[in-house]
Amino acid sequence: MSSEAPAPARAIRHDEATHRFEWTEDGQLCVLDYVLDGAVASFTHTGVPAAVGGRGIAADLVRTGLDTARTRGWRVRPLCSYVAAYVKRHPEYQDLVD
Template identity: 55%
Template sequence: MSAADTTNLPIHHNAAAQRFEMRVDGHLAVLDYELQDGVMVITHTGVPQAIGGRGVAGQITRFALDHARAAGWKVLPACSYAAAFLQRHGEYTDLLG
């Protein structure tokens, strides 16, 4: 499965667990966060090695940031991947809290 093949896979917001989840080829990729006073603190982005290199982390991060924007939350990237993603994608700088 190529990166293009993962773009139509569903991403689920598991609000109870404070995470976004995406299943690819039976493997679960996640973005964990903590909601603190209207700020989504992204604490971890995890993609199993078996599905790495397909853009999954970027897709799940973009989905989480779009969700934060729609909810009116600010974002604090406490994980290195999310911080790097936000540096590369200026369209999300308005979310930085």
């Protein structure tokens, strides 16, 4: 019986100056962009290049963005279709939706 160690958590970078969460995978920049208006974060775009797709990167970006919103007391507008679908699949984040 073999047991695999879980993959290490990604240390997603939050670039507050550009309103972006970032992760670089195999040289490919993956992003979650948002616009902050007061205490409302509108998540506008999730981008993961096809070359590194299917690895759970978009989910990790969105989870980090939503966890950051919760910690900072932000409401969330999921304008990006991926973020909206993620929130629907994860009811623990639905209370953040503005």
